[in-house]
Amino acid sequence: MNKFSYNASRYTNFRPQYPNELFHYIKTTTASSDFILECGAGSGQATEGLSQHCKHIIATDISLELLSKAKQLSNVLYLQSSAEQLPIRSKSLNLVCVAQAIHWFCLNDFYDEVKRVLKRDGVIAAWCYNQAVIEPDIDAEINEIYLKISSLQNFSRERQYLYEHYETIPFPFTRIPTPKFALKANWNLMQYLGYISTWPGLLEYNKKLNIDLLFESKDKLISAWGDPQQTKMINWPIYLLLGRVN
Numbered sequence: 001m002n003k004f005s006y007n008a009s010r011y012t013n014f015r016p017q018y019p020n021e022l023f024h025y026i027k028t029t030t031a032s033s034d035f036i037l038e039c040g041a042g043s044g045q046a047t048e049g050l051s052q053h054c055k056h057i058i059a060t061d062i063s064l065e066l067l068s069k070a071k072q073l074s075n076v077l078y079l080q081s082s083a084e085q086l087p088i089r090s091k092s093l094n095l096v097c098v099a100q101a102i103h104w105f106c107l108n109d110f111y112d113e114v115k116r117v118l119k120r121d122g123v124i125a126a127w128c129y130n131q132a133v134i135e136p137d138i139d140a141e142i143n144e145i146y147l148k149i150s151s152l153q154n155f156s157r158e159r160q161y162l163y164e165h166y167e168t169i170p171f172p173f174t175r176i177p178t179p180k181f182a183l184k185a186n187w188n189l190m191q192y193l194g195y196i197s198t199w200p201g202l203l204e205y206n207k208k209l210n211i212d213l214l215f216e217s218k219d220k221l222i223s224a225w226g227d228p229q230q231t232k233m234i235n236w237p238i239y240l241l242l243g244r245v246n
Helices: 008-014 020-028 047-051 064-069 107-117 136-149 157-163 189-196 200-209 213-225
Strands: 035-039 056-061 076-080 093-099 118-129 181-187 232-244
Touching: 008 064, 008 189, 020 047, 020 093, 020 118, 020 181, 020 232, 035 047, 047 056, 056 064, 064 076, 093 107, 107 118, 136 200, 136 213, 181 189, 189 213, 200 213
Parallel strands: 035 056, 035 093, 056 076, 093 118
Antiparallel strands: 118 232, 181 232
16 A cells, blocks of 8 residues: 555645755756656655746656646646656656655665666756754754654654765765755644654554554644744755766
8 A cells, every 4th residue: 555645635735845956956957857757646746846947747646536636737748657667768868856755665676667768868856855943942852743644653764864964875876966955835733743643653653552643743843933823934854865877
């Protein structure tokens, strides 16, 4: 079962949008961005931004439910497909993108596919974000949740790559240095809690221990936040991997 089919609408509604600067920079690293592939597109958090910088996009995901929530765009073709078996002609693309998803793939098989579909000197771009920075008191309460769901009793090698900001994930390509990027959103507490409720680690932790960790933490979070309707600037650092096929 796909890990993200539990609530496609919630994932669509409560995930932040990527900055245009990220897509513009990725575009500058490749010879052509006329045709690109996005793997693990989900409900299109990155697809819409990519569509503004690239002529034609094939966006794939294993979850048809998530793809059905994506915005219909004239230059995007959505296809249900696993990342490890891509319906793409060999040596046909200059760019493959993966937003917040590569850690869930069978990496060896996916990388074989990337090397197959990319032209010589083609580029793979994979990025993620994890904990946000808001205010010290709020960050401390969120960190308590984070420490529980990332503990040994709820260990996941896939999520660990994310927690380690992709610094330890295998990446068998010639690395390209990258600038720093960040997501930003001006949200109230309910919006931020909606986002946290989409964390796979939280859902797995709740299922294993038969609890609602977010509900148990709600009073402390309200105390740290103040008026729940007050909006605050939320910053997520983006961790970008760029590699070139030789």
